[in-house]
Amino acid sequence: MWQYLAVALLISVQINKAQTCDSFKSLTILHTIHGTNVKVRLLLYTRIDGDCGSLLSHTNLSAHPQLNLSRPTAFVIHGYRPSGSRPAWLNQIIELLLARSNINLVVVDWNHGAGTVNYLAAVKNTQKVAENLTAFINVMQDHGANLSSIHLIGVSLGAHISGFVGANFHGQIGRITGLDAAGPTFTGLLPEERLDPTDAQFVDVLHTDIDSLGFRETLGHIDFYANGGADQPNCPKTIFSGEYYFKCDHQRSVNLFMDTINGTCSSRVYPCLSYKDYLDGKCLKCDGFGNMGCPLFGYDSIKWKDYLPQPNHAKYYFSTNGGSPYCKTNFKVDVIVWNTETQMGYITVKLYGDSEEAVAIIKHKTLEFKKYKETTLLAGFDRDISSLKKVSVKFHTGKSLQPKHKLRILRLRLTPLDRTEKPLCRYDILLDEDKEVSFMPVQCGDATF
Structure with a gap:
């Protein structure tokens, strides 16, 4: 009742x-x-x-x-x-x-x-x-x-x-x-x-x-x-x-x-x-x-x-993502190469956590990589990775009918822009075009190039 x-x-x-x-x-x-x-x-x-x-x-x-x-x-x-x-x-x-x-x-x-x-x-x-x-x-x-x-x-x-x-x-x-x-x-x-x-x-x-x-x-x-x-x-x-x-x-x-x-x-x-x-x-x-x-x-x-x-x-x-959550996680990426000849192309960077990954495709223009000249890029990742386990990088030219190129990176530095953590680096990386290379970055040393 x-x-x-x-x-x-x-x-x-x-x-x-x-x-x-x-x-x-x-x-x-x-x-x-x-x-x-x-x-x-x-x-x-x-x-x-x-x-x-x-x-x-x-x-x-x-x-x-x-x-x-x-x-x-x-x-x-x-x-x-x-x-x-x-x-x-x-x-x-x-x-x-x-x-x-x-x-x-x-x-x-x-x-x-x-x-x-x-x-x-x-x-x-x-x-x-x-x-x-x-x-x-x-x-x-x-x-x-x-x-x-x-x-x-x-x-x-x-x-x-x-x-x-x-x-x-x-x-x-x-x-x-x-x-x-x-x-x-x-x-x-x-x-x-x-x-x-x-x-x-x-x-x-x-x-x-x-x-x-x-x-x-x-x-x-x-x-x-x-x-x-x-x-x-x-x-x-x-x-x-x-x-x-x-x-x-x-x-x-x-x-x-x-x-x-x-x-x-x-x-x-x-x-x-x-x-x-x-x-x-x-x-x-x-x-x-x-x-x-x-x-x-x-x-x-x-x-x-x-x-x-x-x-x-x-x-x-x-910059934003195409859907919610719209906010991106931003890093400044500094690249120094030691190729004898100037290389033109694009860079894709991925961050990996325990069970997730974030990607930044830097393709707003063709990038110019000159020997010993630092190239600065803005990388906006589609999500935040709280516990970074590894990083991967891929170089591509977008020209499928031409011979493949290599990008010889002397130093890659990742600087977080949204938090106060220290920059992370990786030294001496050889990138074959369109092939992803993974590595665990370390805190950057004091060496300059």
Whole structure:
């Protein structure tokens, strides 16, 4: 009897919760064709009800006792929604942000306004959304909220909305994170007409689609360029992949940021004049950041706020994997050869642990190996090997119809960039083309070549 009562009570609680919870509202294709007027819905999530959104009143905050303004508040603001659908990443970012910090998490649902096939109409609506959010944050201030404790996370058009809101508060908002801020119609505009560094105390911006839907130039106190900021690994290269071809690079910004929220997968970034120079290993020094080292991309980048030069127009580069976990483990690889003739080719390095391996294929350009001249490379391994057992190296030219070559390595040095361990070396290695050679490296000696 009690079992039946317990089941009935559980069903009743679930039904009541479903009736009181609210969520992001998807639109139909008819809505997007005809267009929609702006309507901003603010959905509150907390650790108490992380899977249950509460529709906030824009004016009567006393009706929401779960909104605790002594805690920090984060706003997640989506971008253009041509299909009117719910963002695929929304549930995950809610879960991750609440797990990381005990905050008020407000999802800004402006699908009515963003859900239209007319991109220019959505752009025009961003100002109206910003006015709405500004009014709401003013009410929060009236109830004791501190602007410094507010974090706006804006995706695409949402990044510029965040900038407009921040400008309305004269840069007193604590932080704005722009995830591949929209480029079309915003490129070339004055700072006050888009996101810019004066919009918050700290503005961090990620670029993943600068050659299409994203913004190319710097917008924040620190600007991250993943894989050069354009083509992302495992994204389609041709239009034959359908709509995913158009949105994959752009949407990757959200996936990369989410991967950093729990602190287990953050990529070290390096200020550099170009992505090519970064890949060539020319920008791997981290002087000027105190004892912090080069910044980390993502949620924890604010820790470098006081170490960044101002104004900071540098571009910070990093490389990623094609799927989660996106972070790579980076090593600087220095090679000295003693071939009589210059050798041209590529290098593949593998790290082996107890039961796993990590690979770095260095092929962004043909490398030139000259006798006694040190060649520096950046090797980004697809995973971290905590207990290194051995290393393997393979030399290849990519020219299958020509005679095989040999690379005579006088010294190979592996320097970890993501931790403080000492460099590892191997001396006197003979590499036959396309044949992998394995060895156990040792700590480098003091000898120079």
